[in-house]
Amino acid sequence: MSEAVDPGAGAAPGPRLTLRSGASGDAVTETLWSQVGGTPTFERIAAAFYRGVREDEVLAPMYPDHDWEGATWRLQAFLEQYWGGPTTYSEQRGHPRLRMRHQPFAVTPDARDRWLKHMHAALDEAALSPMHDAAFRDYVERAALAMVNRFE
Numbered sequence: 001m002s003e004a005v006d007p008g009a010g011a012a013p014g015p016r017l018t019l020r021s022g023a024s025g026d027a028v029t030e031t032l033w034s035q036v037g038g039t040p041t042f043e044r045i046a047a048a049f050y051r052g053v054r055e056d057e058v059l060a061p062m063y064p065d066h067d068w069e070g071a072t073w074r075l076q077a078f079l080e081q082y083w084g085g086p087t088t089y090s091e092q093r094g095h096p097r098l099r100m101r102h103q104p105f106a107v108t109p110d111a112r113d114r115w116l117k118h119m120h121a122a123l124d125e126a127a128l129s130p131m132h133d134a135a136f137r138d139y140v141e142r143a144a145l146a147m148v149n150r151f152e
Contacts, residue, residue, distance in 0.1 A: 031084020036132050038085060039076075046076035048125045052118035059114050062105050082139070098147065107147045116144050 033042070050072045053059045063071050077089035078096055089096065105111075119140050123133060 032132055032135060033080055033083040033085035036083075036126075036128050039080065041126060041128075042076045042080045042083075042085065045079065045122045045126050046072045048122035049075065049118050052121055053115075056114050056118065058111055059118070062111075083136075098143070099149070102147050103149060106150045106152075108150050108152065109148060112144045112148050115147075116140065119144075 050068060053063070054068065074089070074093070077086075077092070081087050081089040081096075107115075120137065123136055123140075126133075128136060
C-alpha cells in the first residue's frame with residue numbers, strides 16, 4: 001500500500017491574511033514603498049523631518065553642522081529599505097544596527113518625544129493614505145521607544 005503524499009509538505013505556509021484593494025479586489029502585493037510613491041515620497045519625509053530637527057535645541061546638536069545632507073540621506077535610505085524599497089542603505093552602510101549606531105547619543109525620553117514630534121510633522125506633510133500612515137506611525141513609535149538609552 002502506498003502512502004499518500006501531502007503536496008504541501010515541506011513548503012512554506014501560505015499567507016493567512018491577504019490585503020485587498022477593495023472588498024473583492026485584487027491582492028495587494030506591492031511594498032508600502034511603492035504604494036506611497038517610492039523614492040520621491042521618502043525624500044519628502046526625510047527632508048521635512050530634518051527641517052524640524054535642525055531647529056530643535058535638543059536634537060540639532062547631535063548632528064554635525066556639515067552633515068545634514070548625509071543625515072537626511074541615511075534616514076531616507078533606511079526608511080526606503082525598511083518599507084520594501086531599494087537596499088542601498090545596507091549596501092553602503094551594512095546592517096542598520098539602530099541601537100548600536102545611536103548609543104553614542106543621549107536618546108532620553110525627551111529626545112525621543114522631540115524626534116517623534118518632527119517625524120509626525122513630516123508624516124503629516126507627506127499626507128499618506130490612512131492605512132499607510134497608520135503603519136508608518138506605528139513603526140516610528142515603536143522604533144523611537146527602542147532607541148531610548150538614557151534616563152537622565
